[in-house]
Amino acid sequence: MATTTIFSWNVNGIRASYKKGFNSWLEEISPDIMCIQETKAQEEQLSPEILKIKGYRSYFTSPQKKGYSGVAIYSKFEPISVEFSLGVEEFDNEGRMITLEFNDFYLSNVYFPNGKSSKERLKYKLDFYNSFLEYITKINFKKPVIFCGDVNTAHREIDLARPKQNEDKSGFLPVEREWIDKIIEEGYIDTFRLFNSEPGNYTWWDLKTRARDRNVGWRIDYFFVNSQLKDNIKNAYIMPEVNGSDHCPIGLDVQGLIK
Template structure:
């Protein structure tokens, strides 16, 4: 079972900002950090662990709400990430990706799609990139097992949105299409408190 919460962790140059961690019972063959692009890697958003059968990437993707520049940064980060995982696939490696993607892919993935069509996190270009990513041979693991609405992983704390389940599904596990055949389940744990996000996970046979 993998869950989005190690042995490795990243610390960004700006303390208290972004950063990811990986806790694992199984010792990875190797652990590295970043996508190999300095302007992305200085924010400490990526940990990469080689588990022999697959390469795992834990990623905190950028948020584009702050400004047009940050939205552009987010989209360019997306493209660098896709190039990175595609290169792993060209090397014959299986890939599993977990992280806060900061985008709800389809209308089913957020409670109020119409009201958020012009908000970063549900913009047409962000959603189109997710289409492109999946078209490259990757699977949204949760939707492989569950096509029901009302399944979210993030809720706005200021408006107590979690009490009303007015949320967004922005935390994902992805796997390449070959490796996805090894999955036996993918799930969200909305009853686990302690953050504005909740855990997501997969089970691998």
């Protein structure tokens, strides 16, 4: 039974990532599907080398605001359909989601909002959370859902280096963490925790304080899989050795979904 490898990475600017060797890394590692968040570029700003990588079909969505947000997927497999909309204009304007439909599942790549800058942005983040849950609940009636990306929230104390110092900050607020609880209650699995229950596993580190050197980080990037697909999950992992962004890539190996 074939195994499909899916990676997810907030690259913090796809043009900057390209200059740091993203294409070479992707060609060497060669996942079946590569999901990217925070591209910070419109398609017309991207070079042919970024838009088309050998062996991959590519899908991009961009925000109205230049240099901000944006997600992309490179896939070796052609999907049945591609969706770029949550159906809510204020969210779709920020280019935060792409969903690929395959024969046996949906894959959503999402860059969830950051709520740190203001009360208004925190409300926007929570509203986005709820709209996305409504969206995947709807499509899951058709076939199971895998979603990945930068969720911008650490779920439990084990998921960040300094929980007590951050309990009143967006990214670790009770109301944000409760949404992840709700996702799990709705039948989604935090795949990394199926294979690793240890502390010290993070996906984001503050660049200004050189936190990565000391591994003072947060696990805010996830693969969630509907429990219908639990038996298909063969591995889930974090790749902190891969540089090029303030985030590192994460990976998921699933078996028997794409034939």
